Amino acid sequence: MDQILLSLAQKIGLTALDVGARGGVNTDLGPLAAATNYVGFEPDPEECARLSRTGIGGGWKNVKFVPVALAAEAGEFALNLYSKRGCSSKYTARQDLGKLFARGDFYNLDKVVKVPCQRLDDVLQSESIEEPAFMKIDVQSMEVEVFDGAVKTLQEDLVGIRTEVSFFPMYEEQPLFAEIDQRVRRDGFVPMRWLENHEWRRATKKKPYSMADGALPFSRGQLMHADVLYLQHPEGLKTDSPKALRRLVRLGLVAACYQHYDHALAAFSIPAVRSFCQGELKLDAEQAVERMSQAEVTLGRRLGWRLMRALQNRFA
Template structure:
């Protein structure tokens, strides 16, 4: 039973997920298994009207979506690109896009509109934040830097990072990694890695068939479990649930259970109970 692990952990509340850039173009989000099982509630942010309308149409009882653009709290210009997934507060860089032939037309800016952004720390609708999923085409670092208070209780973050930047002045993976580590997070896994062929080379007449060039990735950071004293019992419980249900990281989940059992927060034998209920 999918709720067996939650029953074992008995957290005091549902896991609270915040999704910044909730545009559903990339399929199911990583927290979908928890959402469908009623183990979490989601607050999503999406400033693009068409994407927001689709989210509102599809949402279930555990979801709410707001039209805010999350960032540094300042006034910016939203660059509406031919491909909605490339719409960004950053200006596409034609020199970089030219390296990846198929991407170049997607980065064409069709419209520029003024946009007010909200600091994550200033959004009153977020009462708790356990798991942040974010993909806003280069704007992630500004969200982290202006959300340190809200993120202080978070245990997991899935963010898009760029190895080769497609926008002018876009932060790199290195910039994001430094910020994440400064806030007490460590890399856990790659949820997805995107490679792209360098123009003009084409494999089997398929301009999307990549060889080795890294472009972007969705990377998962978790609260540094090598320093367990910095995590409360409730944080360990939510981290265990996210690790188990969202990423099949049963080793991390078991580590959390072990720490909770050692603290006396779970009954003796909790580790064995978890091992007996997890998927083979």
């Protein structure tokens, strides 16, 4: 990350939300970790305590875990705890469909527990978490419900979302990609690219390019779920207040972390944002983005663009 952009992030502040923090930390904003407050939400109190106790590394400015489930409304819901804890959900799993893809054992129901839940907008206020810029969310089909409890945050603060989406209903009444996509587009977010694609094969848990035993050692699988990056469009954001300008600056910073340099430059080159950065903050963000893009070209030539593209196509 260019030092100018890191300095910019340190001056205006950056907060990343990790909704569904089980198992570890999302490191997408790692290049700006030193200027970023990381806030993880994990409803399992044991997992939340483990994360707080063991630490997460990464050089974040500040780390905080909140042991709460998020939903559209405050209250409680029944959480199905399945044998593979990462598959636990308020939705009822279709174990018969899991068996089609050699994963029926993932969805053995161990028990059902009542989980208190809150709206994200309310939690941010009660926890004094201001102006979050980025959200990673992986909550086993509750994404739309979390978004519905975060209307203010989506409309006024967030500039980037990394969300899991599903293409096949492993749970009853599960919202799929189309519904999640429509929900975030309502608040101005646009899809930028796939960050992960997960294919499931039948009769084996092996990934597509891992060799399995039997008559079909190799096969592509069926697209089951993926992670998608959404960003706000610079042209759709306001410039009429200091908070609005900070949001646009954060959009440029998040976009740069994901190497979307043209998107970052579009945000930084808006006249009001340029004046804010160069005048009040004394930093030239546009030149920093240009330097980062040019450095990628140098690196790409060194490694070979063809090799990079071949690897991306092979393992996407």
